[in-house]
Amino acid sequence: MRILSTKRISMLAFFAIALLFGTAYESNAQGNSRWAHEKNRVRKEQKAIQKAEKKAYRLQRGQSFYETDQRGVDLIRRAIGSGYQQGVLAGRSDRRDSRRSDYRDESLFRSGTYGYQSYVDRDQYQHYFREGFERGYRDGYTDQPTYGSNTGGKWSILGTVLNNILNLR
Secondary structure, three states, X not given: OHHHHHHHHHHHHHHHHHHHHHHHHHHHHHHHHHHHHHHHHHHHHHHHHHHHHOOXXXXXXXXXXXEEOHHHHHHHHHHHHHHHHHHHHHHHHHHHOOOOOOHHXXXXXXXXXXXXXXXXXXXXXXXXXXXXXXXXXXXXHXXXXXXXXXXXXXXXXXXXXXXXXXXXX
């Protein structure tokens, strides 16, 4: 009988150990599952925040639209401002040299890529650069700023003109 009770005790001990390790393994697996779930929840929240920060803008040109984010809008604004400054310089030069007024003859206007960065569509950049250039050229050639102003020797396009050109939605 003793042998039988020793066998029985060893079997009970074996099952107790197996049960103990099984429970520990299961709780560890559940812990991993909870951790993975929490990690996914945090990742989804971060993506939602990034998406909200990356607000989309629509620039309207005639009947078509160009969608971009804040960085794209900033680059397009810079294209208009840069075009305006270069246009003023070209217009003043043509007036000083007694050339006829024609901004379309200017190489910077034709290329439209002065200061271009590939983050925005090249065609869009050229369009907005040329919009600024045309207005800057007219102000420079007539020496009567209508579309911009000169502060400390630096020409800049007026905010209202800039907003009219951008036509943001």
